[in-house]
Amino acid sequence: MTKKNILVVCATSTDHRELEAFKNDYNLHFQEHDGSLLEKILCACPGHPTEDYKPDHEIQQLLDFCQEHAIDAVISTEDYPGCIFASIITHHLGLPGPSPQSVLTCQHKYYSRQLQKEVVPEATPDFRLIDPTNFEKAHFDMPLPVFIKPVKSYFSILANKLLHEAEFERLLQASLPPILFLQQLNWCLKNYTSFEFNANYILAETLLEGVQVTLEGVVYDDEINIIGIVDSIMFPGTLCFERFDYPSHLPENVQQRMHLIAKKFIHAAKLNNLLFNIELMYNPTTDEIHIIEVNSRMSSQFADMFEKVNGINTYQILLDIALGKKPTLFHDQKKHNVASSFVLRRFDNGRVLKTPSKSALAKVYQDSPDARIEIHLEKGQTLDAIIQDGKSFRYGLINLGASTWEGLFAKFKSYEAHLRFEFIPNQEFL
Secondary structure (H helix, E strand, O other), rough: OHHHHHOOOOOOOHHHHHHHHHOOEEEEEEEEOOOOOOOHHHOOOOOOOOOOOOOOHHHHHHHHHHOOOOOOEEEEOOEEEEEEHHHHHHHHHHOOOOHHHHHHHHOOHHHHHHHHHOOHHHHHEEEEOOOOOOOOOOHOOOOEEEEEEOOOOOOOOOOOOEEEEHHHHHHHHHHHHHHHHHHHHHHHHHHOOOOOOOOOOEEEEEEOOOEEEEEEEEEOOOOOEEEEEEEEEOOOOHHHHHHEEEEEOOOOHHHHHHHHHHHHHHHHHHOOOEEEEEEEEEOOOOOOOEEEEEEEOOOHHHHHHHHHHHOOHHHHHHHHHHHHOOOOOOOOOOOOOOOEEEEEEOOOOOOEOOOOOOOHHHHHHOOOOOOOEOOOOEEEOEHOOOOOOOEEEEEEEEEEOOHHHEEEHHHHHHHHHOOOOOOEEEEHHH
């Protein structure tokens, strides 16, 4: 049987790792993409392009590639610009995938909020659109504190709490991404939507409190199904993720309410033939559920966690949908009852003195063959050498499964000690 040709747009390191399991089943074509480019622009680092950039040339190159290599399916797990480009390519080629309009509705957080307000008002926090170039504080009618962020989010960077009126001007300017960062999105908005507002705006929202989760779902041929809900656990007293737990600890009736909210929005957004994830907040005091953000892509960080507990890796689901096949979401041959993605993080800068040895990594994999370990920095690098959230320094991930939560946490502690990252504190190398 002839193997199907699949194009992976803006391929990530996680894509390469997880899709390795499918290389004998498909001809996988990876579009190599400098994922650090937008990070450099966002952080005003040297070396990023300064000329105007429009994505039409890159999109045309991808369309030509698809024609030349008889591509049968196009996928992307990368948020920006990957999932937008993939939707445009499948739109032009008539392949399964979400429409560019539906994807861009999720990418532009103001229009996403507008749609949420229409179809799930009970789950939509109060919000206002702000033009930072023409803002009059006297006309702002939301009580402080509020959360302000760009209408195009990127790893929570530039998102800030606005606590005092005196901070308005500073935080508005600090929350707006560089124009060059927004050029790709603005070009896509202009050419594939009729939206009045481009991405050069700020969104102010009511602060949300409670338990944060991520709901992962899938749409195939307009049929919406929920794969699972993952708990987001923060380091105490911070908004920095410590780990992600699956399955969720939330009461079943709360999870079912989340399912209903998600299905209402996804249907109204006309999203089809894709995986999606929605970040939500449950306040146990008020019993309210609110949407934090809707993403028109899968959470690749959780792909193996779903495989550990559900028996199916979400990359398999993504491939099936892209090829027009009804996906299988659960399998009886699961390996674990629970799974977590542990974030390796520090709260002070430093230089990496030591990373885990090959033998240390091999011992973990021998003990837990389905573990996933990501090391984000090399020996000699400072923790701020890669893009961070401005509040902490993430340097790796460890994804594990187990039969019980107690066993899972014990396993992580053992592996963390065994892998032995070492750092020189900030003050010692400045």
